[in-house]
Every structure is written in C-alpha cells, then in structure tokens.
Amino acid sequence: MSNYFSTDSLVVSLTLALLLLLSVATWSIALFKLWKQRQQSIENRAFTERFWGAQDWAAAAAVVAESKGDFAHLGQAGFEELKALGEVRNDLKHLDSPHDGLERQMRQQLQNIQRYHERGLAELATVGSTSPFVGLFGTVWGIMHALQNIGQSGSASLDVVAGPIGEALVATAIGIATALPAVLAYNFFLRRLRVHVTDLENFAHDFIRLAAKHNYKV
16 A cells, blocks of 8 residues: 555555545535534424414414524515515516415425535535546556556566555555445435425425415415
8 A cells, every 4th residue: 555655656646645535525525414404304393393383374474484494494485475475566576376476486495495405416426426437547557557567577476466456456446435425425315305305395385275375465
C-alpha cells in the first residue's frame, strides 16, 4: 500500500484519494439526510396530531400557521390560497374554480417539497455508479506501472509479479467498497421519499376535501 503514495505511482495515489473523498461525501450526505429526516419526522408527527385534533376549521388554520415540517408547509400553502380566493382578484392566476386553484397551489408546493428532499440523491447515484470504474482505472494503471517495473528489472518470477499486481487490485476493491454504501443509501432514501410523497398527497386530498366542505373559506 505504501507504493501507492510514492512518486512512482502518482496516478494510483490520486485515484485512491479521489475514492476517499467520494466515500467521505457519501457518508456525509447519508448522515445529514438521516438527521434531517428524523427532525422532519418529529415535526410532522406533532403537526398531524394537532391538526386532526383541532376542534374546527379556524383552529386547524391556527395550528398550520404555527407549525413546522412538510405537512405544515403544505397546509400553509393551502390556507394562503384560500385567503387569496376570498379576495376579489381578476388576474390570470385566479380565473380557475376554487377547487382547481387550491389543487394547483398544493401540487406546486408538494413538488417544491419533493425537489428539496431529492437534494443529495443525484450525488449518491453518481458515486454509486462511478466509483467502481474509478477503482478499475487505478487498478489498470497500477498493473501497467507494475509490468513496466517488472520489465525493467528483467525478472518475471511469481513473487515479483504477484506483489505489485495484487496491490494494484486493491484500487478496484476500494472502488466497490465506496460504491456499495452510496447505492444502498440512494435506494433507502429514494424509497423513503416515495412513501413520504404519498403521505403528503393523501394529506393534500384531505385538505382539499375539508376546504370544499367550508366553501373554500378560512
């Protein structure tokens, strides 16, 4: 392994350094998203309990206004649209029916929330798909470098060949070890996001249903 960090194998050293940076980035993104999801889960659970436990529509609006989390943000967008519908406006944005206007506003807010939670997924997918090839490049370069040194030494015995080539293969192993956590994290967070988006869509439908019962008024 010490040969990788010598001046004779600078390319392999840079390859291993790059894989180390990719591994650090992967774990940083994964841990940060886990922390954010835990925080969001606490906020969303507290909001849903308070929202559905509200005595009336006005109390629900007060709960939405003072709460945090994705569900609260979705509800805030809904009540903002309801307030706008209560005003006389002749712009293009409010030419639709109250139902269509509210549905459009909540759908846009839901898309914004989804885009927010998708941050970091592209990076995880990139690390997962490219790390094995980066490691393979380091291995190919290391083997080429090792064969050149063997040719210059004039010895092709097994103990001379196996050592440098075996060390070169470590780059591929590190590339795979870097890719696996990134792929697992990507699939985990993607599935969690899909479930979360489904829950938000269900809440949006329930919100629109309640708004219709109150004639789209706050």
